Amino acid sequence: MKKNILITGGAGFIGNHVVRLFVNKYPDYHIINLDKLTYAGNLANLTDVENMPNYTFVKADICDFEKIISIFDEYNITDVIHLAAESHVDRSIKDPFTFAQTNVMGTLSLLQAAKEKWKDNYAAHRFYHVSTDEVYGALEFDDTLFTETTSYDPHSPYSASKAASDHFVRAFHDTYGMNIIISNCSNNYGPYQFPEKLIPLFINNIRHRKPLPVYGKGENVRDWLYVIDHARAIDIIFHEGKDGDTYNIGGFNEWKNIDLIKVMIKTVDKLLGNPEGHSLELITYVTDRAGHDLRYAIDSRKLKNELGWEPSLQFEEGIEKTVRWYLENQDWLDNVTSGEYEKYYEKMYNA
Ligand code: NAD
Ligand code: DAU
Numbered sequence: 480m481k482k483n484i485l486i487t488g489g490a491g492f493i494g495n496h497v498v499r500l501f502v503n504k505y506p507d508y509h510i511i512n513l514d515k516l517t518y519a520g521n522l523a524n525l526t527d528v529e530n531m532p533n534y535t536f537v538k539a540d541i542c543d544f545e546k547i548i549s550i551f552d553e554y555n556i557t558d559v560i561h562l563a564a565e566s567h568v569d570r571s572i573k574d575p576f577t578f579a580q581t582n583v584m585g586t587l588s589l590l591q592a593a594k595e596k597w598k599d600n601y602a603a604h605r606f607y608h609v610s611t612d613e614v615y616g617a618l619e620f621d622d623t624l625f626t627e628t629t630s631y632d633p634h635s636p637y638s639a640s641k642a643a644s645d646h647f648v649r650a651f652h653d654t655y656g657m658n659i660i661i662s663n664c665s666n667n668y669g670p671y672q673f674p675e676k677l678i679p680l681f682i683n684n685i686r687h688r689k690p691l692p693v694y695g696k697g698e699n700v701r702d703w704l705y706v707i708d709h710a711r712a713i714d715i716i717f718h719e720g721k722d723g724d725t726y727n728i729g730g731f732n733e734w735k736n737i738d739l740i741k742v743m744i745k746t747v748d749k750l751l752g753n754p755e756g757h758s759l760e761l762i763t764y765v766t767d768r769a770g771h772d773l774r775y776a777i778d779s780r781k782l783k784n785e786l787g788w789e790p791s792l793q794f795e796e797g798i799e800k801t802v803r804w805y806l807e808n809q810d811w812l813d814n815v816t817s818g819e820y821e822k823y824y825e826k827m828y829n830a
Contacts, residue, residue, distance in 0.1 A: 483509045485556045487541055487589065488563030490520035492672040493609070496710040497560065502528045504714070509533050511554050514563065515540045516824055521815060523823045524671045538824065541585035547592040556596065560717060561589055562609045564644075567675055568637045572769055575636035582640035583647070590651045597657070606659045607717050608648040612702070612729065613638035614663060617772035620700070624778035625663070627725045634770045652723045660720045662713065664728040665777045668797065669706035670804040674812060678798075681740060682805045683812050685747045685758045695767030697737030700774035704730035705797040708790045715786050726786070729777025732794050737762075746802045 482505075489498040489512030502510050514520045516538055528534050535554070539546045541563050550556065564582050565571065571578045590606065597604040615625040616632030633642040645661055652659040674683045681691050712728045720726060734742075744758045782788045792800075805812060814820045 481507050481509075482557045483511065483554050484558045484560060485511050485513055485550065485554070486560045486562065487513045488520070488561070489536075490514040490516055490522050490524060491562065491566070492519070493667055493706055493709055494562045495524040495671055496669070496706050497562065497713055498525060498534070499528055500707075500710045500714055502531050502534045506533055509535065509554065511535045511537060511550070511556065513537045513539050513541070513550060516821070517565075519566065519673050521671070521820045521823070522827060523811070523814065523820050529827070536828075538828070542580060542588055544588045544591065547588055548595070551592050551596045556593075557603070558605045558607070558717075559589060559593055560607045560609065560713065561586065564641070565637070568613075568635050569675070569768065571635055571637035571640070575640075578636050578640040579643075582637075583643045586644035587647050590647060590657070594651060594655055594657060601655070601657050602722070604658060605717065605722075606648065606651070606657055607713070608645065608659065608661045609713065610645050610661050610663045611638065611641050612663050612665045612727070612775050612777050613772065614642040614645055615775075618774040618776055620774060624776045625727060626778045627663075627727055627781055634772055649723075658722045660716060660722070660724060660726075662716050662726045662728050663777070664709050664712070665702035665704050665730060665775060667706045667709050668703050669801050670808070671811075672706070674816060677736070677739075678743065678801065679805060679812070681743055682747055682802055683816065685744065685761060686751075686806070686809070686812075688761065690763040691740065691761045692763055692765040693737060693740060694765060694771060696764065697735065697740065699736050699771060700733050700776065701736070701739075702729045702731070702733050702776045703739070703794060703797075704728065704732065704790060705792045705801075708792060711791070712782060712788050715788050716782070719786050726782045727777045727779045728782060728788075729779045730790050730794070731777075731779070732790070733774075733776050734794075742798060743802065746799055747806070750802055750806055
């Protein structure tokens with residue numbers, strides 16, 4: 480069936496992988512990538528799909544309700560996959576207001592537009608909200624995992640804003656009967672991640688022989704998933720997930736930060752031809768992140784049992800692929816760290 484899918488945040492890290500997968504896999508769908516192009520949005524991530532006949536880019540702010548309505552009308556939007564967000568915990572600690580504005584009010588603006596435009600047949604239109612495992616709070620060092628029924632207990636302004644947006648999405652299902660779906664995913668890694676997040680930041684710093692700032696003692700635990708496996712899960716859940724349901728997505732791949740950092744150092748040194756252990760001296764323990772969640776770990780058995788999804792990559796393979804990608808794409812890293820990439824939109828769209 481022909482669909483006109485609005486993907487928000489498609490110029491960001493996860494969004495570009497989702498856009499690429501949908502544009503290539505579904506030539507009958509029209510993919511409308513809506514992105515404000517904040518510091519985290521980069522159209523140079525999508526040069527391979529920008530001229531595809533089933534792809535359109537629209538620069539817009541999800542908080543601009545009138546603009547969103549006009550986009551629904553112009554492209555006859557049939558479904559939404561919503562990824563646009565402020566996504567970095569450290570930024571949320573410095574500037575919580577922007578997180579509430581984009582993540583809560585922006586999501587509400589999209590929901591309200593969809594409610595108005597789809598009111599004649601909610602069942603025929605899906606609103607898919609991409610969320611995070613951070614809404615569940617933090618786990619101790621034991622064998623518990625976040626399941627879909629774990630109570631929400633967000634701690635950072637980022638996770639509080641994502642939790643609030645999840646609640647609004649569910650409220651539009653329960654109150655108006657909209658066809659919604661939510662997925663909560665663990666930490667993603669892979670190509671095109673903005674180098675403020677742990678993995679690309681550390682690869683870039685090793686490259687420049689800069690200190691590697693490890694928060695606290697480096698004992699916090701995260702569950703890492705290769706970004707393309709997240710995009711594959713979104714595809715399956717979008718098409719086969721149950722209306723009103725939630726799915727956890729994770730890699731069953733927990734790493735203590737300091738152990739992960741040592742694997743990264745080993746891989747970067749190997750690929751750069753440095754002697755083993757060469758970059759360990761860059762590790763620098765710094766003041767911990769305020770309210771730093773101790774451990775995240777996702778139970779994604781529901782997604783496996785009901786929809787048959789499993790991660791396709793083992794971590795050792797994924798991390799080597801990732802390090803290799805950043806080292807082979809040093810221009811990309813240099814462009815995003817210098818702000819050069821912002822000119823791409825002007826050049827491409829004569830704006
Ligand atoms: P990102 O920061 O790399 O990208 C966010 C994108 O949203 C950017 O392209 C940015 O320009 C766009 N954007 C921001 N504000 C906007 C606005 N007001 N209007 C329109 N566009 C706007 O984020 P990401 O890491 O790709 O995360 C995407 C989504 O997945 C987010 O909702 C995030 O909460 C969620 N998520 C991320 C991870 C992860 O590990 N990165 C894990 C689980 C869930
Ligand atoms: O769990 C999913 C979440 O994963 C997503 O919802 C977020 O959008 C995404 O940013 C990510 O959040 P984290 O805070 O876990 O990711 P980050 O890369 O910022 O940090 C990973 C871990 O590394 C965390 O324990 C903090 C630590 N860290 C991070 C940075 C940037 C450091 O020790 N030093 C650093 O410089």
